Amino acid sequence: MSDSLDTILTEWSERIRAAAADGTALQLRGGGTKDFYGRSPRGERFDTTAYRGIVSYEPTELVVTVRAGTPLAELEAELATRGQMLAFEPPHFGSGATVGGAVCAGLSGPRRAAVGALRDFVLGVKLVDGRGELLRFGGQVMKNVAGYDVSRLVAGSLGTLGVLAEVSLKVLPRPVAEASLRFAMNEMEAIDRLNAWGGQPLPISASAWADGVLTLRLSGAEAAVQAALASLGGERVGEDEAAAFWQGVREQSLPWFGADVAGGALWRLSMPSAAAPLKLAGEQFVEWGGAQRWLRTGETAERIRERAVQLGGHATLFRGDHAGAVFHPLPAPLLTIHRRLKNAFDPAGIFNPGRLYQEL
Numbered sequence: 001m002s003d004s005l006d007t008i009l010t011e012w013s014e015r016i017r018a019a020a021a022d023g024t025a026l027q028l029r030g031g032g033t034k035d036f037y038g039r040s041p042r043g044e045r046f047d048t049t050a051y052r053g054i055v056s057y058e059p060t061e062l063v064v065t066v067r068a069g070t071p072l073a074e075l076e077a078e079l080a081t082r083g084q085m086l087a088f089e090p091p092h093f094g095s096g097a098t099v100g101g102a103v104c105a106g107l108s109g110p111r112r113a114a115v116g117a118l119r120d121f122v123l124g125v126k127l128v129d130g131r132g133e134l135l136r137f138g139g140q141v142m143k144n145v146a147g148y149d150v151s152r153l154v155a156g157s158l159g160t161l162g163v164l165a166e167v168s169l170k171v172l173p174r175p176v177a178e179a180s181l182r183f184a185m186n187e188m189e190a191i192d193r194l195n196a197w198g199g200q201p202l203p204i205s206a207s208a209w210a211d212g213v214l215t216l217r218l219s220g221a222e223a224a225v226q227a228a229l230a231s232l233g234g235e236r237v238g239e240d241e242a243a244a245f246w247q248g249v250r251e252q253s254l255p256w257f258g259a260d261v262a263g264g265a266l267w268r269l270s271m272p273s274a275a276a277p278l279k280l281a282g283e284q285f286v287e288w289g290g291a292q293r294w295l296r297t298g299e300t301a302e303r304i305r306e307r308a309v310q311l312g313g314h315a316t317l318f319r320g321d322h323a324g325a326v327f328h329p330l331p332a333p334l335l336t337i338h339r340r341l342k343n344a345f346d347p348a349g350i351f352n353p354g355r356l357y358q359e360l
Contacts, residue, residue, distance in 0.1 A: 005051060005053075005067075008050055008051050009051070009128065009134060009165065012051075012128050012132075012163055012165075013128055013132035013133070013134070014132065015046070016128060016130065016131075016132040016163070016350070017131070017132040019044070019348075019350045020130055020131070020132070020347075020348035020350055021348075023348060023350070024043070024044060024350060025042060025043030025044065025349075025350055025352075025353050026043050026044055026046040026350050026351055026352070027041045027042060027043040027044060027045050027046060027352060028046045028048060028104075028159035028163055028351060028352055029041070029045055029046065029047060029048065029101075029159075030047075030048050030049055030068065030069060030096075030097075030098035030100050030101035031049065031071070031094060031095075031096025031097050031098045031101055032094075032096060033092060033093040033094030033095075033096050033097045033101065034093060034097075034101050034104075034105045034107075036093075036319060036322070037105055037107075037158070037318070038158045038322065038326055038327075038355045038356060039322050039323070039324075039325075039326050039354050039355050039356070039357075039358065040322050040323055040355075041352065041355060042353065042354065042355075043350070043352070043353065046163065048068055048069045048098070048100055048163060048164070049069040049098060050069055051067050051068060051069040051165060052067050052068075052069035052070040052071070052098075053066070053067050053070060054066050054067075054070065054075065054078060055067060055166060057078065057079075057082075059082040059084060062084070062170055062171050062172065062173075063123060063168060063169070063170055063171065064078075064079065064168070064169055064171055065124075065166060065167070065168040065169075066099050066166065066167060066169070067099075067100075067165065067166050068098060068099055068100025068101075068103070068163075068164040068165055068166060068167060069098055069099075069100060070098060070099045070100075071096070071097065071098060071099075072090065072092055072097040072098060072099055072101075072102050073092065073095070073097070075099055079171055080174070083173055083174050084171045084172065084173055084174060085171065085172060085173075085174050086121070086169065086171060087111055087115040087116075087121065087171070087172040088108040088109065088111060088112055088115060088116065088117060088118045088120070088121055089108065089109025089110055089111045089112070089250050090102040090105075090107060090108065090109060090118060091107055091109055091250050091251055091252065092251060093251060093252070099167060100164045100167070102118070103118065103122065103125075103154060103155055103164060103167050104154065104155075104156070104157055104158055104159050104164060105156065105158065106118055106119060106155040106156025106157070106158075109249070109250040110205075110206035110207075110208065110217070110246055110249050110250055110287065110288075111205050111206055111219075112288055112292075113206070113207070113273075113287075113288035113289050113291060113292075114204060114205045114206065114219075115172065115205075117155075118155050118156075119152040119155035119156065120152075121169050121170040121171075122138070122151050122152050122154070122155050122167060122168070122169060122170075123138050123151065123168040123169065123170055124136070124137060124138030124151050124167070124168040125137050125138060125150070125151045125154050125164060125165075125166065125167050125168070126164075126165045126166040126167075127154065127161070127162040127163055127164050127165055128162055128163040128165060129161075129162045129345045129346065130162065130345060130346035130347055130348055130349075130350060130351060131347070134165070135162070137150040137151045138150070138151035138168065151167075153341065154167075157356065158352055158355045158356045159351055159352040159355065160342060160346065160351055160352045160353075160355060160356050160360055161341065161342070161345040161346060161351065162345050162346065162351060163351070175205070175219035175220055176220070176221055176222055177218075177219070177220065177221065177222040177224075177225040177226075178205070178217065178218065178219045178225065178242075179217075179218050179225050179229055179236065179237075179242070180215060180216060180217045180218070180236075180237040180242035180245070180246070181215070181216045181218070181229070181232060181233075181234035181235060181236060181237065182213055182214065182215050182216075182234055182235045182237055183213070183214045183216070183233075183234045183235070184212060184213060184214075185209075185212070185213075185214055186212060187209065187277050187284065187286065188276075188277055190209040190214040190286065190290075191209075191273070191274065191275075191277070191286070191290045193214070194207055194209075194214075194273065194289045194290050195273055195274045195289065195290060197232075197289075198273065198289050202218070202228050202231075202232070203218050203219055203220035203221075203224045203225055203228055204216060204217070204218060204228075204289075205217050205218065205219035205220075206219075206246060206249070206287075207286075207287065207288070207289055208245075208249050208285065208286070208287050209284075209285070209286040210256050210283075210284065210285040210286070211256070211283075215237070215245060216232070216234070217242070217246060249287070256283070256285055256296075257285070257294075259283070259296065264282065264296055264297050264298040264299075264320075265296075265297070265298075265317060265318075265319060265320025265321065266294060266295070266296055266317075266318045266319040266320060267294070267295040267296075267297065267304055267315055267316065267317055267318060267320075268292065268293075268294055268295075268315070268316045268318040269292070269293045269294075269295060269304070269308050269313055269314070269315045269316075270291065270292055270308075270313050270314055270315075270316075271291060271293065271308060271311045271312055271313025271314075272290075272291065272311070272312050272313065273288070273289045273290035273291040274290060275290065275311040275312060275313065276311060278293060278295060278307060278311070279307070280295060280297060280299050280303070280304060280307055281297055281298065281299050282295050282296050282297025282298065282299060283295070283296045283297075284296075294318075301315075301317065301324070301325065305328060305329075308328070314328035315328055316328060325357075325358070327356065327357065330357065335357070335359060338356075338357065338359075338360060339359065339360065342360050
């Protein structure tokens with residue numbers, strides 16, 4: 001098995017060197033469940049799914065090292081046998097989702113506001129750069145980093161820096177107890193309430209507001225969850241219904257995400273949790289204590305991004321016409337840094353060109 005896996009890496013390196021010499025663009029792809037995210041993919045298909053399997057797993061150390069082509073569901077199932085989980089709840093968006101695809105997309109689920117983003121759990125990576133060289137960054141402990149934290153740069157890079165081969169991730173124990181509550185309130189009330197609760201010692205692990213209803217998830221020790229239930233009030237949601245709801249939030253399979261908006265698209269806006277309501281045409285779904293706001297709308301990109309900046313945030317076109325700018329335009333100094341990073345890892349510009357920004 002080891003010999004065959006080594007052969008895969010050798011073949012990758014040879015193909016990358018040939019593509020760099022010819023100037024052939026490569027479309028890095030795992031299960032393809034995030035093809036919709038970012039600007040439109042282009043180039044020759046470079047399939048990473050053959051390089052799969054768990055390299056090492058130390059439950060007592062809360063760390064797992066896994067090959068990038070490993071199905072995300074397979075990793076989560078193995079962690080569940082030890083009562084552990086990927087706390088950032090990465091969305092799958094399909095049965096073919098891979099660990100490498102999840103890391104390169106950099107997306108986090110409902111628990112992100114409570115535990116941190118995907119990038120906060122990346123301890124180390126192994127990747128093949130644009131010269132065909134196998135590079136290692138970071139390690140298997142949180143403090144094993146000196147200088148630039150390259151491991152975390154890979155998170156959300158959409159395959160523009162190199163072919164991710166392995167990643168070491170921090171994992172966490174699954175909560176002993178969980179419960180969900182619902183409250184009827186408008187958007188402003190929900191934002192105010194969430195920010196007030198955020199300053200209290202409450203075991204809130206997720207929140208979601210839409211259509212006049214705020215849903216709250218509590219996770220932690222049994223005593224803490226029961227105390228929070230008693231103090232918060234609201235309507236208790238059945239266990240099965242709650243599990244289905246939060247899975248629907250994570251995978252965007254709830255009816256809200258499937259609803260059509262004439263001439264519209266789905267936007268993701270990130271901003272301070274206490275920011276005022278968007279006051280844009282369309283429908284909203286608010287997560288992460290108010291810090292993430294989904295917007296289904298037919299408004300122009302210029303108007304949406306202008307409003308996001310006014311509120312101290314930025315906007316990403318999540319689902320829609322991805323031929324143009326998808327991510328919020330970068331200021332010139334930041335774009336310069338991105339270009340230098342791209343050139344350092346991929347001097348021939350062959351990896352997912354233009355997928356993140358047209359200039360890259």
